[in-house]
Amino acid sequence: MSTTRRDLLKLLPAGLVLAVGVGHADEPKKYGGDGMPHGLQDSPKTFVSIGEDGIVTIIAHRSEMGQGVRTNLPRVVADELEADWKRVRVAQAPGDEGLYGNQDTDGSRSTRHWFEPMRRCGASARAMLEQAAAARWGVPVAEVMAVNHEVVHKASGRKLGYGALALAAAQLDVPARESLKLKDPSQFRYIGKRDPHLVDIEAIVTGRSHYGIDTRLPDMVFAVIARPPVLGGKVRGFDPAAALKVPGVLKVFELAGTPPPSEFQPIGGVVVVGRDTWAAIQGRNALKIDWDDGAHGSYDSTAYRKLLEQAVSQPGGKEIRNEGDTYAALKQAARTVTADYYVPHLAHASMEAPAATARIKDGRCEVWAPSQSPQAARDRVAKRLSMPFENVTVNVTLLGGGFGRKSKADFVVEAALVSQALDGKPVKLTWTREDDLHHDYFHAVCAQHLEAGLDANGKVSAWLHRSAEPTFMSIFMPDPKQLSGIELGLGLVNLPLAVPNIRIENPAAEAHSRLGWLRSVNNIQHAFATQSFVAEIAKAQGRDHRTVLLELIGPDRKIDPDKIGDVFNHGESPERYPIDTARLRKVVERVTKEASWGRKLGPGRGLGLAVHYSFVTYVATVIEVAVDAKGGISIPRVDIAVDCGAQVNPDRVVSQMEGACINGISQALMSEITFKDGRAQQDNYHQYLIARMNEAPKKINVHLIPPDFSLPLGGVGEPGVPPIAPALCNAIAAATGKRIRQLPIGDQLAAKA
Amino acid sequence: MSSLNINGQAMAVDAPDDTPLLWVLRDHLGMTGTKFGCGMALCGACTVHLDGQPVRACQTPLSAATGKRVTTIEGVGASAAGRAVQKAWTELGVPQCGYCQAGQIMSACALLKQHPKPSDAQIEQAMSGNLCRCGTYTRIRVAIKQAAGMKGAAA
Numbered sequence: 001m002s003t004t005r006r007d008l009l010k011l012l013p014a015g016l017v018l019a020v021g022v023g024h025a026d027e028p029k030k031y032g033g034d035g036m037p038h039g040l041q042d043s044p045k046t047f048v049s050i051g052e053d054g055i056v057t058i059i060a061h062r063s064e065m066g067q068g069v070r071t072n073l074p075r076v077v078a079d080e081l082e083a084d085w086k087r088v089r090v091a092q093a094p095g096d097e098g099l100y101g102n103q104d105t106d107g108s109r110s111t112r113h114w115f116e117p118m119r120r121c122g123a124s125a126r127a128m129l130e131q132a133a134a135a136r137w138g139v140p141v142a143e144v145m146a147v148n149h150e151v152v153h154k155a156s157g158r159k160l161g162y163g164a165l166a167l168a169a170a171q172l173d174v175p176a177r178e179s180l181k182l183k184d185p186s187q188f189r190y191i192g193k194r195d196p197h198l199v200d201i202e203a204i205v206t207g208r209s210h211y212g213i214d215t216r217l218p219d220m221v222f223a224v225i226a227r228p229p230v231l232g233g234k235v236r237g238f239d240p241a242a243a244l245k246v247p248g249v250l251k252v253f254e255l256a257g258t259p260p261p262s263e264f265q266p267i268g269g270v271v272v273v274g275r276d277t278w279a280a281i282q283g284r285n286a287l288k289i290d291w292d293d294g295a296h297g298s299y300d301s302t303a304y305r306k307l308l309e310q311a312v313s314q315p316g317g318k319e320i321r322n323e324g325d326t327y328a329a330l331k332q333a334a335r336t337v338t339a340d341y342y343v344p345h346l347a348h349a350s351m352e353a354p355a356a357t358a359r360i361k362d363g364r365c366e367v368w369a370p371s372q373s374p375q376a377a378r379d380r381v382a383k384r385l386s387m388p389f390e391n392v393t394v395n396v397t398l399l400g401g402g403f404g405r406k407s408k409a410d411f412v413v414e415a416a417l418v419s420q421a422l423d424g425k426p427v428k429l430t431w432t433r434e435d436d437l438h439h440d441y442f443h444a445v446c447a448q449h450l451e452a453g454l455d456a457n458g459k460v461s462a463w464l465h466r467s468a469e470p471t472f473m474s475i476f477m478p479d480p481k482q483l484s485g486i487e488l489g490l491g492l493v494n495l496p497l498a499v500p501n502i503r504i505e506n507p508a509a510e511a512h513s514r515l516g517w518l519r520s521v522n523n524i525q526h527a528f529a530t531q532s533f534v535a536e537i538a539k540a541q542g543r544d545h546r547t548v549l550l551e552l553i554g555p556d557r558k559i560d561p562d563k564i565g566d567v568f569n570h571g572e573s574p575e576r577y578p579i580d581t582a583r584l585r586k587v588v589e590r591v592t593k594e595a596s597w598g599r600k601l602g603p604g605r606g607l608g609l610a611v612h613y614s615f616v617t618y619v620a621t622v623i624e625v626a627v628d629a630k631g632g633i634s635i636p637r638v639d640i641a642v643d644c645g646a647q648v649n650p651d652r653v654v655s656q657m658e659g660a661c662i663n664g665i666s667q668a669l670m671s672e673i674t675f676k677d678g679r680a681q682q683d684n685y686h687q688y689l690i691a692r693m694n695e696a697p698k699k700i701n702v703h704l705i706p707p708d709f710s711l712p713l714g715g716v717g718e719p720g721v722p723p724i725a726p727a728l729c730n731a732i733a734a735a736t737g738k739r740i741r742q743l744p745i746g747d748q749l750a751a752k753a
Numbered sequence: 754m755s756s757l758n759i760n761g762q763a764m765a766v767d768a769p770d771d772t773p774l775l776w777v778l779r780d781h782l783g784m785t786g787t788k789f790g791c792g793m794a795l796c797g798a799c800t801v802h803l804d805g806q807p808v809r810a811c812q813t814p815l816s817a818a819t820g821k822r823v824t825t826i827e828g829v830g831a832s833a834a835g836r837a838v839q840k841a842w843t844e845l846g847v848p849q850c851g852y853c854q855a856g857q858i859m860s861a862c863a864l865l866k867q868h869p870k871p872s873d874a875q876i877e878q879a880m881s882g883n884l885c886r887c888g889t890y891t892r893i894r895v896a897i898k899q900a901a902g903m904k905g906a907a908a
Binding site: 064065066067068197198200201202204205206207208209210211213214216222247248276277278281349350351352353398399400401402403430432433651652655656658659660661662663684685686690691692693694696697698699700 | 768769772773776779780781783784785786787788789790791792793795796798825826827830839842843846848849850851852853854855858873876877878880881882883884885886887888889890891892893894
């Protein structure tokens with residue numbers, strides 16, 4: 001193993017939002033939420049307020065992007081608080097990690113990290129209300145009990161509502177953590193219950209919800225930016241005359257960018273300000289800009305793919321895991337199976353493209369943004385405006401989708417800079433869809449080569465996996481060529497395998513586009529390759545895929561991620577979160593049972609299976625596919641079994657799995673970003689395709705492993721994605737005999753004319 | 754100055770005739786329920802009704818909307834069908850991020866007006882112009898049937 005935990009810490013730049021615990025080398029390593037920047041907070045004085053009318057207001061400090069977090073975490077507080085959910089309101093926190101603890105909403109971490117602190121928060125508030133009531137009545141606190149928004153003294157039949165106790169309770173100290181009495185799971189009122197009336201749903205269905213693009217301020221103007229189309233490109237010169245003639249265009253000016261690695265800072269360009277968004281867009285269309293493309297102007301996806309495939313075709317890549325002697329075992333194998341896989345660049349393409357509104361007044365900047373990381377946004381705005389951190393406010397709106405894109409603050413900083421250039425005038429900066437697809441923080445392209453050696457008994461004796469893919473660390477540091485520990489830990493180095501000889505290599509790859517993390521990140525390509533390959537091994541032997549998969553998972557055991565070279569483990573403690581192969585096996589068994597694995601299907605139909613462990617959650621999927629005579633694909637049914645530990649809000653776990661499924665179907669069937677002359681070639685949704693209703697599965701059945709609150713929670717937002725593409729391609733192979741090894745499937749199945 | 758009838762109210766707008774209705778609604782009238790997704794009628798996020806017919810507001814110039822009844826997500830709940838769709842969406846927890854849902858609801862309402870008991874094929878045909886990146890399609894299908902009072906909606 002060549003990457004140590006110490007190395008990983010050195011690699012991490014300040015503010016990398018995927019960061020695992022960054023501390024001083026001599027401090028004990030912190031895990032989970034404690035290991036995140038600014039850690040965890042649980043004081044009810046921070047998160048809970050109660051009015052004299054009894055209305056309980058709970059702060060949601062994580063960003064809502066469809067995962068239900070503005071409902072889920074406040075419900076945890078309300079449950080331990082014994083609050084009546086009908087009398088609870090939710091207020092969104094601005095970016096302030098010093099007060100609220102970590103707010104970086106990605107990595108499938110919100111509920112996983114905050115379930116316990118939010119329980120303590122609610123339980124503390126409940127204890128304070130009980131104490132206040134006991135003092136009021138002059139009875140021992142042990143004789144009173146909070147029940148459904150009031151405190152009751154059973155012996156005397158006296159009751160006081162939370163509103164009547166609020167003032168007195170607020171004067172009390174927050175009880176010590178050790179003194180808190182958390183509920184037994186059998187007492188939960190909301191946690192684990194399937195009745196989630198989402199706090200924002202009425203506003204959403206009536207058009208009253210506030211997304212980043214919806215902010216309105218008095219005297220606001222509207223801006224768009226023409227950005228350099230190539231990574232590291234610059235404005236050589238521009239002619240604003242035609243743009244300024246467009247009715248409604250108010251101003252045109254150049255915005256200086258940050259050269260690569262530009263991290264979360266804007267890449268510059270030419271700003272067009274208008275009296276409405278349409279005028280600004282029309283003005284930008286009329287602009288004449290001479291771009292200096294710089295060093296990446298020849299980036300070409302076809303040529304780059306050849307480079308990556310060449311890199312994985314031979315030994316010599318950085319060794320990231322080595323058990324036994326794989327090359328010798330391959331030579332001695334009775335038989336070998338080999339396959340190469342390719343996954344292209346992908347874009348986030350959230351329905352709400354990046355957008356932010358800013359104004360500067362009296363030395364203070366206030367922004368409204370759909371930010372997954374409002375602390376980072378605040379920090380970067382302050383730095384770029386040379387303003388004290390305290391003078392910047394970042395208000396968090398609803399996010400019209402995030403998927404990792406809105407972790408990056410570039411668009412927020414842009415809005416602040418445009419306002420600054422307009423003497424602080426309120427300005428809404430909108431990204432068009434074209435901006436979004438051309439200037440995304442793209443999901444990295446990847447080529448992989450796998451070889452398996454089979455012994456005389458048909459058992460897999462050797463497993464070789466080479467993966468070449470540019471690293472997203474390239475936005476933080478100049479020209480890194482290897483994957484970081486984080487990316488290796490996303491389904492590459494940490495694959496649980498009962499095989500005696502395992503070798504995983506990561507050949508070097510250079511980044512030529514701005515990269516980032518997209519929902520489930522590198523797991524997408526790693527699960528696609530490994531889970532397709534298991535089916536290929538089974539097929540080569542004429543054996544049942546499920547049987548071979550369970551054999552490769554092997555006997556029940558808890559694997560220490562450190563021992564197989566995974567220094568990341570999603571920031572979680574290897575002791576608390578080992579890789580539990582029994583849980584992996586059980587989701588395979590559950591999903592195959594539910595999907596009636598092995599059932600007879602008509603011609604052109606097939607079942608495909610895949611399992612993947614990511615974000616410390618176990619997900620297995622079976623997809624039923626129907627392929628018609630012309631190669632048209634439809635998906636009658638998907639079954640998904642998920643073990644994420646206990647489910648705080650089961651309906652949102654199900655909805656995240658449904659959404660992850662359709663997201664994975666898009667990746668499998670149609671989504672692809674390609675580059676030519678350094679430029680992303682897809683302009684809008686007619687070229688960057690995502691699944692529509694007619695292409696989506698007809699039915700998605702999600703099977704939750706029964707809750708066990710003694711297990712630490714797993715992530716939910718992302719781990720549903722990785723098994724989808726391989727399960728679909730395995731189903732297609734079962735249905736047609738055709739093996740798909742490159743995504744998207746596109747017209748690979750189309751009948752030849 | 755153009756005059757628009759939006760959700761039964763007369764509104765005056767000072768914008769060039771070729772300004773898309775989307776930006777008139779959002780930037781001039783402050784009605785931000787109608788969403789911008791693509792600007793090319795590819796995603797359906799900006800769907801509104803013109804005289805009861807679903808159109809993409811990003812491709813509808815102001816001049817084409819004058820003299821017609823414009824219904825937006827803010828006003829669609831005034832009709833029984835609109836309210837039934839919103840109720841089904843709420844009860845089934847259809848939205849995730851919710852951004853596309855205004856457009857989804859406007860398309861669903863137009864579908865139910867034309868086909869009060871739509872078939873699966875009619876649902877797909879009416880709804881496939883509306884993208885959802887969160888992937889709520891399976892719930893949308895069920896919610897449309899529930900709003901239509903069809904049996905087996907829960908299936």
